[in-house]
Each structure stands twice: as C-alpha cells, then as structure tokens.
Amino acid sequence: MNVFRLTGDIAHLLAIILLLMKIWKTRSCAGVSGKSQMMFALVFTTRYLDLITNFISLYNTTMKMIFIASSYGTLYLMFLKFRATYDSNHDTFRMEFLVVPVAGLSFLVNHDFSPLEILWTFSIYLESVAILPQLFMISKTGEAETITSHYLFALGSYRALYILNWVYRFYFEGFFDLIAVVAGCVQTVLYCDFFYLYITKVWKGKKLTLPA
C-alpha cells in the first residue's frame, strides 16, 4: 500500500458517499446517469468475485464490500425509491456500444484466459468507459449540480491517483500491470475536459455549465 493508492481509494469512497448524499438529501437523482451507475455496479460485481476466495487484508475486503453495497444501494435509490426523479430523457447513451466491445476485448486481450481473469479484465475495461453516459448526460443538459460536479471530480481523481500509485509500484516494487495502466489512463483522460471546467468554474464558486 502507498499514499497514492490510499488517497485514491479514499477519493473513490468520497465520490460514492457524495453521490449517495446528493440523492438522499435532494431526494432526487436528477442529473445523474443511471446507465453509468448500472455499469459501475457491474464493474464491482465482476471485479470483486474473489471477495470470498482470496483474502488479501481486512482493508481490501471491507472496501470491496462497501463499494459493492453502495453501488447497488445507488441503483436502489435511483431506480426504485426515487425513480420518479430519474431523468431518462437525458440519459440516452447506448450502453451496448460500450459493454459489447469491452466484453469482446476482454476475451482478446487479457493476462490469462481463465473465467476470473477475463471477468477482472472486463471490469477494468468497463470501468474506463463507464463514466461516458454521465458525461454525455451533462453535455445534453448543459449543466450539472455543484454536488454532482464534486462527485465527478472525486471519481475522476481516484483513477488519476491510481496512475501515480502504478508509477510508485513500478519503481519501488517492480509491479506493473499493462491492462490496468492503459485502461486507467484512458479513464482519466476522459475526465480532462470535465476537470478543466470544474477547476475553472466550480473552484471560482460558479455552477458547472457547459459553453452552449
């Protein structure tokens, strides 16, 4: 464990808490993409199947359980409890355009052609593009609530911090996982224009609006 990975995990946990807070406090999931949240739940489900078989550490097990529980909790809030506030008209990104190619790629490019490894690879590739429906939704509505922008900033920062973690582990532990690194870079790059808007607007106290 290193400081980059720890802060990355904390940023990830913060993002999930911010989203749950937003939905619970405003009793609305307006501006949140249900498709992205469905894909995040799929990411955690396919990545943490070894939760039972591989015990790494108490931290690892606890965080995995929190991530899985919170992702399904978010789906519950969005599609059951506050379903009436789900903005399906603006959440129109075609998920199959992401899931199908990602599934195909995970069969073609992986470290080991075993079920657990292919599912892990699928989850890594899927996570790198899972935010697209959310970013697409913001581009369609042209704006995002401030707390939703904080959620996205924390979510985008987590994988950026993981990239620093991989640099650290490469030099100090000789650890290197090309699939995770490439997907992590793609994932972080997708946030760049959001990061720019967030830093130039939200940090100045303005609302996050996209130039028309």
Place this chain on the structure above:
Amino acid sequence: IGLGKKKDEL
C-alpha cells in the same frame, strides 16, 4: 473458477 493471480488493488 481458477484463482487469478493475487490482485491486491481495488
């Protein structure tokens, strides 16, 4: 299910 190499990252 074969046990993948230990993955210690989340």
